[in-house]
Amino acid sequence: MNQNPYNNQFNNYYPQQHGVYYQPQLTPAQIQQQQRQAQMIHEHQSKEKKQILTAGFALGITLIVNLMVQVIGVSLIQSMGKYDLFQNSFIYQHSINILLVDVCSLVVPFLVLSLMFRSRFKTPVVPCEKIGFIKCASWVFVGLAVCLGANILTNGVIEIFKQFGYELTKTEALKPNSPVECILLIFSTAVAPAICEEFSMRCVSLGLLRKHGKAFAVVAVSIVFGLLHGNVIQFVFAFTIGLILGYVTIVTDSVVPAMFIHGFNNGLSVMQDIFKYATDEKTANIATGVCTIGILLFGVLGLVYLIVKKQLVPKKEPELAEPYRVNFFVRLALLAPGLFVPFLILIYLTSKTIVPIS
Numbered sequence: 001m002n003q004n005p006y007n008n009q010f011n012n013y014y015p016q017q018h019g020v021y022y023q024p025q026l027t028p029a030q031i032q033q034q035q036r037q038a039q040m041i042h043e044h045q046s047k048e049k050k051q052i053l054t055a056g057f058a059l060g061i062t063l064i065v066n067l068m069v070q071v072i073g074v075s076l077i078q079s080m081g082k083y084d085l086f087q088n089s090f091i092y093q094h095s096i097n098i099l100l101v102d103v104c105s106l107v108v109p110f111l112v113l114s115l116m117f118r119s120r121f122k123t124p125v126v127p128c129e130k131i132g133f134i135k136c137a138s139w140v141f142v143g144l145a146v147c148l149g150a151n152i153l154t155n156g157v158i159e160i161f162k163q164f165g166y167e168l169t170k171t172e173a174l175k176p177n178s179p180v181e182c183i184l185l186i187f188s189t190a191v192a193p194a195i196c197e198e199f200s201m202r203c204v205s206l207g208l209l210r211k212h213g214k215a216f217a218v219v220a221v222s223i224v225f226g227l228l229h230g231n232v233i234q235f236v237f238a239f240t241i242g243l244i245l246g247y248v249t250i251v252t253d254s255v256v257p258a259m260f261i262h263g264f265n266n267g268l269s270v271m272q273d274i275f276k277y278a279t280d281e282k283t284a285n286i287a288t289g290v291c292t293i294g295i296l297l298f299g300v301l302g303l304v305y306l307i308v309k310k311q312l313v314p315k316k317e318p319e320l321a322e323p324y325r326v327n328f329f330v331r332l333a334l335l336a337p338g339l340f341v342p343f344l345i346l347i348y349l350t351s352k353t354i355v356p357i358s
Helices: 028-079 084-088 091-115 132-163 177-214 212-229 232-252 256-278 282-309 330-354
Strands: 166-168 355-356
Touching: 028 084, 028 091, 028 177, 028 212, 028 330, 084 091, 091 177, 132 166, 132 232, 132 256, 132 282, 166 330, 177 212, 177 256, 177 355, 212 232, 232 256, 232 330, 256 282, 330 355
Parallel strands: none
Antiparallel strands: 166 355
């Protein structure tokens, strides 16, 4: 309950005649109680500020390690003379991406982070509360509908860049040319990132910050999730879907729905490539359109179900009373020093992909 454990004597005014208010004379005991309460509030807030500041630096360093591992991995591939193979072999490229990007540069650093700060977690590192099939499916479709909205928002940002005469270059990924490559594409693009990124973000990062407020943790981890993706365009998309992924994890106390949302969303992005291989471009476009309509329809039905069943908001948990809690925006600001370098890296990497429209 959001209640102060002490009787609040601040603002304890009593009405007098003619609309005049006065504050009664406090006894020495009441004054001492106010002083103790003020000191306790100050101590709680100072402790929380230090914890958020250190968490911000820990997350920032982990993001830097994530990038360094990838750079070192690519350098090793080049030194072994395998870079051309990496560029031209579908199986080699996607296998290396799973091992290097998802496991070595993501899971390992964030696993170390969770072990270092385990005492700060209010919940299990991997939240896995039991959740019914219908409730889980409803959240998945609601989440996928939000992802469609995030796509629209991201396309809007791309159009803004174009209005200023710039566009972002994209590295053309290799297309699958066999059933085995189609299966590997699904695993490397949908399954592995859904598991590894959700472990890093919605398990470790969210668990680390959750004690400082659920809304704060969801927003903060969405920022970290955006920084993880390396450029402004992907930041916008990742931040937006990060909000729903974090929210559904908080509401359900389970990371499973977030993993499914993440996996299916990524799977939709490669579905056209698989359909083009199996059929033709026209069929691929039709399949994409049908899936989009289906997601919107079931997203609405899922939302209605969650509202009717009163599953749309998280269950109440005991939290610090408001006087003890540092202001929401102050909490976000305390993360900034630790995430400053990752933001600079984001800007630098974005600048490398922006080119004038010819």
